[in-house]
Amino acid sequence: MATAEAIRALQDRFPELNLIARPLVTYADGRASDQLWIRVPPEHLHDVARFLHDDPRTRFEQLCDLTCVDYLNYPDAADRFGVIYALLSLTHNHRLWLKVFVNDPEPMVPSVTSVWRGAEWPEREVYDMFGIRFAGHPDLRRILMPQNFRDYPLRKDYPLTGEGEREDFELVTRESA
Amino acid sequence: MPVSYDLGLEPTTLERDESHEDHWTLNYGPQHPATHTTLRLVLELDGERIIGCIPDIGFLHSGFEKLGEHLDYNQYVVVVERMNYICPVSNDIAWHMACEKLFGLEITPRCKAIRTILAELGRLQDHLLNIGVAGLDLGGFTAFLYGFNERELINDLVEQLSGIRFHPSYTRVGGLAYDLPPGWTARALDLVQNRIPPALRDVETLLLRNRIFIERLKGVGVISHDDAINWSLTGPVARASGVKRDLRKDEPYLCYADNWDGRGAPAVQFKVPIAYGGDAYARFLVRVEEIRQSCSIIEQAVAMLPEGPINVTANAEVTLPNKDEVYFSIEGLIHHFEKIMTNRGHCPPVGEAYFANETANGELGYYLASDGGKAPYRARCRPPSFINYQVFPKLVIGHQISDIPAVLNSLNIIAAELDR
Numbered sequence: 159m160a161t162a163e164a165i166r167a168l169q170d171r172f173p174e175l176n177l178i179a180r181p182l183v184t185y186a187d188g189r190a191s192d193q194l195w196i197r198v199p200p201e202h203l204h205d206v207a208r209f210l211h212d213d214p215r216t217r218f219e220q221l222c223d224l225t226c227v228d229y230l231n232y233p234d235a236a237d238r239f240g241v242i243y244a245l246l247s248l249t250h251n252h253r254l255w256l257k258v259f260v261n262d263p264e265p266m267v268p269s270v271t272s273v274w275r276g277a278e279w280p281e282r283e284v285y286d287m288f289g290i291r292f293a294g295h296p297d298l299r300r301i302l303m304p305q306n307f308r309d310y311p312l313r314k315d316y317p318l319t320g321e322g323e324r325e326d327f328e329l330v331t332r333e334s335a
Numbered sequence: 336m337p338v339s340y341d342l343g344l345e346p347t348t349l350e351r352d353e354s355h356e357d358h359w360t361l362n363y364g365p366q367h368p369a370t371h372t373t374l375r376l377v378l379e380l381d382g383e384r385i386i387g388c389i390p391d392i393g394f395l396h397s398g399f400e401k402l403g404e405h406l407d408y409n410q411y412v413v414v415v416e417r418m419n420y421i422c423p424v425s426n427d428i429a430w431h432m433a434c435e436k437l438f439g440l441e442i443t444p445r446c447k448a449i450r451t452i453l454a455e456l457g458r459l460q461d462h463l464l465n466i467g468v469a470g471l472d473l474g475g476f477t478a479f480l481y482g483f484n485e486r487e488l489i490n491d492l493v494e495q496l497s498g499i500r501f502h503p504s505y506t507r508v509g510g511l512a513y514d515l516p517p518g519w520t521a522r523a524l525d526l527v528q529n530r531i532p533p534a535l536r537d538v539e540t541l542l543l544r545n546r547i548f549i550e551r552l553k554g555v556g557v558i559s560h561d562d563a564i565n566w567s568l569t570g571p572v573a574r575a576s577g578v579k580r581d582l583r584k585d586e587p588y589l590c591y592a593d594n595w596d597g598r599g600a601p602a603v604q605f606k607v608p609i610a611y612g613g614d615a616y617a618r619f620l621v622r623v624e625e626i627r628q629s630c631s632i633i634e635q636a637v638a639m640l641p642e643g644p645i646n647v648t649a650n651a652e653v654t655l656p657n658k659d660e661v662y663f664s665i666e667g668l669i670h671h672f673e674k675i676m677t678n679r680g681h682c683p684p685v686g687e688a689y690f691a692n693e694t695a696n697g698e699l700g701y702y703l704a705s706d707g708g709k710a711p712y713r714a715r716c717r718p719p720s721f722i723n724y725q726v727f728p729k730l731v732i733g734h735q736i737s738d739i740p741a742v743l744n745s746l747n748i749i750a751a752e753l754d755r
Contacts, residue, residue, distance in 0.1 A: 181686075182686055182687040182688055182689070183437060183439075183684055183685075183686025183687055183688050183705075184684065184686060185439040185684055186439075186684055187439075189439065191436075191439075191686070191688060193688065193689060195687075219564045219565070220564050220565070220567055221567055222567065222691075222698065222700070222717065223567075223689075223700065223702065223715075223717040223722075225702055225715045225717075227687075227704050227712070227713045227715075228713075231706070232704075232706050232712060233685055233706055233707065242702065244689060244700075244702065244717075248564060248578070248579075248580055251585050251586070253689075255689070274565060274567065275562075275565050275566050275567075276565060276566045276567025276568075276722060276725070277567075278725055279721060279722070279724075279725040280721075280722070283721075287400075300393075301392065301393060302392065302393035302396040302754055302755075303393060303396065304393070311398065311401060312400060312401055318401060318402070318405055
């Protein structure tokens with residue numbers, strides 16, 4: 159299986175990181191999902207990404223998606239934010255997920271825009287929604303929320319109804335208009 | 336309290352170049368007929384030539400992903416289909432296939448065939464509009480109407496199926512809301528055999544060899560094969576740059592996979608159109624050919640449509656009971672409440688799953704994280720419009736301002752999906 163070979167190549171190249179591939183989900187009947195993820199320490203993310211992109215055995219040419227999960231209330235979670243990189247190889251037709259865990263108060267991950275240009279907007283979106291900064295991003299601004307927005311709305315401690323944004327706007331009544 | 340209406344342009348992002356005093360800045364949108372939906376661009380122009388472009392998005396941001404964490408797996412389908420409202424039923428299918436990946440379910444053969452037909456009808460809905468609008472944006476209204484007529488018939492089919500023309504909410508975890516109504520497949524066949532081919536011929540006659548149309552699109556918004564991959568482009572946009580990638584062939588699902596009914600049924604036969612130009616015209620050609628292939632897939636899927644249940648099994652823990660049972664028997668009603676009450680029902684295992692469909696715009700995937708509760712812990716959508724739109728400044732820089740509608744349409748940006 160091509161994914162297993164790619165993971166072996168990655169483990170051979172970075173033996174000191176102790177990279178282990180785990181299935182994304184294990185079903186109740188004991189079957190494991192065919193989708194695998196690897197935990198990567200943030201300081202080595204750039205090297206790992208560059209290797210996965212360039213090496214002929216892995217050839218992950220495309221960053222299919224980049225997102226984040228706030229594991230605040232998640233069962234058995236040790237870290238708060240997991241930035242998730244969904245990699246896709248068109249040559250070998252396989253996928254692999256990388257997870258980089260970061261924590262408060264200053265969640266910071268190196269940007270992978272120098273490896274995959276397509277990471278530019280997804281990284282901005284993760285910054286906008288979760289407040290995770292990407293070191294080395296060419297233009298890290300809010301993308302969906304207005305620039306004067308204070309909070310990070312997809313964090314689990316941010317309520318569904320919002321937090322005080324309505325009070326910022328003056329109430330216009332019939333008399334005052 | 337005074338409010339600053341900062342629309343997202345910090346002074347550092349578009350600095351006025353004082354050495355070129357004749358350069359000027361133009362605000363394009365968000366309310367502009369050529370942007371179709373609410374998109375805003377800030378352009379720096381040298382005469383009519385674009386030398387700088389900053390897209391400003393987020394006007395339609397409505398927190399869909401946050402809502403997804405508060406609605407259960409069946410409820411959220413109502414929200415996902417409002418992302419890409421041009422082909423809503425494709426969103427339904429993509430969402431519930433991701434849920435089924437998380438639950439570890441294998442759906443029934445009849446359900447697979449019906450979903451295949453609907454996924455292709457969704458592609459037709461999108462492409463018929465898109466190739467018509469390619470003409471409309473450049474000033475040719477007629478082709479738009481030819482495409483739109485047939486699109487209405489697809490909406491009629493969806494209405495007959497679910498009672499709602501635009502947003503059918505037709506899929507459920509492990510199956511479908513209802514079975515096909517009588518006579519539906521005959522109408523669908525009539526549409527793809529007798530209505531769409533002549534309409535497509537009309538559009539082609541009007542546009543395909545129209546010299547003005549070709550000159551407006553050829554060589555405009557070019558992206559190379561390697562750039563298309565590196566910028567994460569998918570779907571017709573990537574295939575028009577020579578990227579040979581179609582999830583229906585590369586990671587087959589539904590009736591695109593061999594042995595989809597478990598009894599050795601062959602996969603539906605179709606070709607994936609690839610173009611090498613990488614420009615707006617190549618994207619138009621790819622979409623035209625995909626319409627033909629979709630019609631052929633629908634014909635094959637209707638011919639192969641098996642009998643049998645549409646839901647995983649009649650008494651499975653996960654699927655909702657049949658409405659006849661719910662309304663006419665007390666056991667059915669109890670069964671129904673056991674499924675939908677907030678503290679009952681079937682929950683997925685703790686874990687995460689990703690599943691993507693090849694929809695009209697490209698790879699539409701959902702990344703789900705579950706903490707074992709009734710609602711997803713995180714419901715991430717990989718929106719093809721969002722990922723494809725980031726390449727837009729690269730495509731228009733160097734072109735004239737009148738090329739913007741042509742490039743915008745060739746990327747097929749749906750703002751509701753872009754901003755979610």
